[in-house]
Amino acid sequence: MTQYTICVYGENAVGLLNKITIIFTRRRINIDSLTVSETVRKGVSRFTIVIKHDKREEVEKLVRQIRKVVEVMAVFGYLNHDIVYNEIALFKIPTPVNSKPIDIDTINKVYKAWVVYWELDYVVIEKTGTEEEIFEFFRYLKPYGITEFVRSGRVAVGKTPQGLVEYLPEEMEWEYAI
Amino acid sequence: MKTSEETETLEAVETAKFLSGGQALMESFLQEGVDLIFGYPGGAIMPIYDALYDYTDRINHVLVRHEQGAGHAAEGFARVSGKVGVCMATSGPGATNLVTPIADAIIDCTPLVAITGQVFSGLLGTDAFQETDVIGVTMPICKWNYQVVDPDEIPEVMAKAFFIARSGKPGPVLIDITKDAQVKAMTKPFSYKKIDKLLSYSPRVTPKPEQLEKAAELINKAKRPYILFGHGILISQAMEEFREFVEKTDIPCASTLLGISGISVDHPNYMGWLGMHGMYAPNVMTDRCDVVIAIGMRFDDRVTGDAAKFVKQAKIVHIEIDPAEINKIKHADAPVVGDAKEALKMLMPLVKQGDFTAWKNEFRKLEAPEKELVSDRDLQGEGQIKMAEVVKMVSEKTKGQACIVVDVGQHQMVTARYYDFRKPHSYIASGGLGTMGFAIPAALGAKFGAPDREVVAFIGDGCFQMTIQELGTIAQSGLPVKLVILNNNFLGMVRQWQDLFFEKRYSFVELHNPDFITIAKGFGLEADKVTSRENLSEALDQMLASDKGYVLEVVVEKEENVFPMVPAGTSVSEIRLK
Numbered sequence: 018m019t020q021y022t023i024c025v026y027g028e029n030a031v032g033l034l035n036k037i038t039i040i041f042t043r044r045r046i047n048i049d050s051l052t053v054s055e056t057v058r059k060g061v062s063r064f065t066i067v068i069k070h071d072k073r074e075e076v077e078k079l080v081r082q083i084r085k086v087v088e089v090m091a092v093f094g095y096l097n098h099d100i101v102y103n104e105i106a107l108f109k110i111p112t113p114v115n116s117k118p119i120d121i122d123t124i125n126k127v128y129k130a131w132v133v134y135w136e137l138d139y140v141v142i143e144k145t146g147t148e149e150e151i152f153e154f155f156r157y158l159k160p161y162g163i164t165e166f167v168r169s170g171r172v173a174v175g176k177t178p179q180g181l182v183e184y185l186p187e188e189m190e191w192e193y194a195i
Numbered sequence: 196m197k198t199s200e201e202t203e204t205l206e207a208v209e210t211a212k213f214l215s216g217g218q219a220l221m222e223s224f225l226q227e228g229v230d231l232i233f234g235y236p237g238g239a240i241m242p243i244y245d246a247l248y249d250y251t252d253r254i255n256h257v258l259v260r261h262e263q264g265a266g267h268a269a270e271g272f273a274r275v276s277g278k279v280g281v282c283m284a285t286s287g288p289g290a291t292n293l294v295t296p297i298a299d300a301i302i303d304c305t306p307l308v309a310i311t312g313q314v315f316s317g318l319l320g321t322d323a324f325q326e327t328d329v330i331g332v333t334m335p336i337c338k339w340n341y342q343v344v345d346p347d348e349i350p351e352v353m354a355k356a357f358f359i360a361r362s363g364k365p366g367p368v369l370i371d372i373t374k375d376a377q378v379k380a381m382t383k384p385f386s387y388k389k390i391d392k393l394l395s396y397s398p399r400v401t402p403k404p405e406q407l408e409k410a411a412e413l414i415n416k417a418k419r420p421y422i423l424f425g426h427g428i429l430i431s432q433a434m435e436e437f438r439e440f441v442e443k444t445d446i447p448c449a450s451t452l453l454g455i456s457g458i459s460v461d462h463p464n465y466m467g468w469l470g471m472h473g474m475y476a477p478n479v480m481t482d483r484c485d486v487v488i489a490i491g492m493r494f495d496d497r498v499t500g501d502a503a504k505f506v507k508q509a510k511i512v513h514i515e516i517d518p519a520e521i522n523k524i525k526h527a528d529a530p531v532v533g534d535a536k537e538a539l540k541m542l543m544p545l546v547k548q549g550d551f552t553a554w555k556n557e558f559r560k561l562e563a564p565e566k567e568l569v570s571d572r573d574l575q576g577e578g579q580i581k582m583a584e585v586v587k588m589v590s591e592k593t594k595g596q597a598c599i600v601v602d603v604g605q606h607q608m609v610t611a612r613y614y615d616f617r618k619p620h621s622y623i624a625s626g627g628l629g630t631m632g633f634a635i636p637a638a639l640g641a642k643f644g645a646p647d648r649e650v651v652a653f654i655g656d657g658c659f660q661m662t663i664q665e666l667g668t669i670a671q672s673g674l675p676v677k678l679v680i681l682n683n684n685f686l687g688m689v690r691q692w693q694d695l696f697f698e699k700r701y702s703f704v705e706l707h708n709p710d711f712i713t714i715a716k717g718f719g720l721e722a723d724k725v726t727s728r729e730n731l732s733e734a735l736d737q738m739l740a741s742d743k744g745y746v747l748e749v750v751v752e753k754e755e756n757v758f759p760m761v762p763a764g765t766s767v768s769e770i771r772l773k
Contacts, residue, residue: 078522081519088395
């Protein structure tokens with residue numbers, strides 16, 4: 018199974034998320050992660066969807082089907098090496114009296130993670146990185162007892178202007194401008 | 196000082212200027228040239244129907260008996276006329292009854308605008324009376340859908356709706372309008388602007404020259420080229436261009452089921468239609484050609500059988516308006532994205548004059564076994580009446596000029612085989628979805644779409660009972676729609692499969708039918724029944740001569756199988772003649 022990141026640009030309209038995700042449902046493709054945010058252009062949203070699939074041509078078909086949704090302006094499918102990507106994770110670690118003290122120095126210098134909030138009996142640590150880096154950090158923190166762990170979906174930007182899909186010509190010509 | 200009377204007139208002008216949502220919808224219809232709506236009123240769409248009351252001089256509304264009928268009638272109208280079909284229903288059950296025709300329209304690329312009423316916007320999401328999330332329900336089967344909660348949106352939304360429905364690959368659009376948006380007045384004067392593109396959607400009509408050049412190169416080099424054309428020829432009204440293209444290149448052509456009537460059956464290059472129950476030569480020759488030119492068709496599984504084995508020896512030129520269809524089932528060596536009419540026009544000067552007499556003869560040679568094993572037997576005129584005889588007779592009596600509407604099943608395939616289509620837009624069928632119950636309402640819609648043409652529907656006894664209530668709509672319309680029931684007292688196609696693939700274990704396929712004649716007469720239609728061959732011709736003459744809605748029941752052989760047949764999922768080469 019190969020990981021693909023699909024970036025969809027669409028009008029910021031009610032229901033568009035639904036219209037996009039049902040295309041995955043119909044083909045029985047599970048979504049690993051999904052993030053939505055507005056782009057630099059007002060009114061245009063960017064959906065970043067991560068899936069795993071073993072057939073590239075099926076992903077290409079999926080991308081073309083997403084493009085058919087009327088409110089969708091452009092779709093790009095990427096392999097991991099085509100993109101710069103990251104996730105963010107938050108860890109809530111209990112710090113009761115007499116517990117093993119957490120090693121802030123290692124957390125900062127080795128894992129490039131930061132304490133972003135603390136109370137008397139817990140801290141919240143933020144870690145940005147790839148899925149692997151976050152899980153490596155997860156393993157490091159596990160002995161301290163993680164009470165809550167949350168990971169965002171992937172955010173990604175392409176290294177090249179094009180994605181893996183060989184777009185049919187009209188899509189290549191599409192200019193992203195409002 | 197203004198008199199009180201003047202103030203009143205002034206206010207009246209003001210009110211007239213700021214239309215209610217319902218009125219704005221009617222004005223939008225007029226702007227789009229809509230003069231016919233199939234629909235059914237109900238609670239949540241009453242303000243729209245109230246607005247319609249003042250527009251009945253310009254907009255004809257056909258009151259159906261069930262919302263599914265409205266949808267299929269709008270489809271029939273659209274398929275024959277090329278215009279956008281419009282249907283209306285209320286919220287909840289009214290809207291959900293439209294689901295089947297909407298699903299039918301998306302898969303058969305039929306331009307349809309469906310208007311549904313919705314509960315007050317303040318009640319959305321509260322499980323209000325007759326509230327269904329119709330936007331959610333129809334999302335996967337609509338080309339576009341949208342919920343209007345503000346009357347000011349109506350002109351723009353309707354312009355979008357009609358543009359999306361008819362452009363590119365046509366399809367259904369559903370607009371759900373909350374009751375308050377129908378009642379409330381707009382806050383600005385009504386102004387309507389038709390649109391021809393959207394930022395996120397503007398389908399390519401004119402193909403790219405380099406794609407055409409590559410396609411022409413493949414076509415010109417081909418030794419055994421073969422054209423497979425589909426519904427796209429009819430949708431883009433490319434019949435003339437297609438005929439000219441075929442005549443210049445002399446390439447043999449075959450149609451898909453929905454492509455039927457794209458070219459006259461008499462054309463020397465037309466070899467018939469292909470697919471699961473298609474003709475023998477067009478199917479078998481897919482294994483012998485070296486270049487396939489697919490125009491406005493999408494390699495449906497009922498055409499390809501086992502897609503991996505279909506035309507695997509050949510290079511494929513795929514002319515198609517929807518980019519998502521390219522490489523979906525078959526890899527296209529030369530894709531041409533664009534409208535079939537434009538593509539054929541531009542391809543004409545690039546292709547060579549051809550002479551494929553010998554190659555065409557190979558097709559013709561294969562007609563002999565089919566004639567002997569299938570057609571002659573179907574038409575031999577012995578024993579019980581066969582469906583084929585009825586269709587052939589109607590074909591002869593109407594000289595192949597009628598608009599034929601069919602339902603789904605054996606009679607659908609038999610009609611495609613034995614009617615000699617000589618006029619375009621003449622085979623109106625539910626192809627992709629295979630919707631039983633399509634024909635009665637679609638035939639009425641077709642008659643509205645082509646009032647000057649003879650409209651004859653062939654309908655199985657099972658299908659007939661799925662939308663039988665629309666006989667009332669036909670009677671009320673007063674239109675001479677001719678319905679022929681080919682009654683074998685069986686769900687014939689399912690029975691055929693049980694016969695061939697399930698060891699004749701006939702599981703729930705036999706129907707104990709009602710007296711169709713009494714029913715038809717009860718609805719106010721003329722009706723007649725034929726059980727023996729000697730009465731058939733006269734009964735058909737009588738039906739065709741009638742200027743009223745007419746039901747003719749023909750009792751046909753009970754256990755007749757339709758051949759040729761490519762068993763589902765097998766290669767086309769495994770086609771069976773018996």
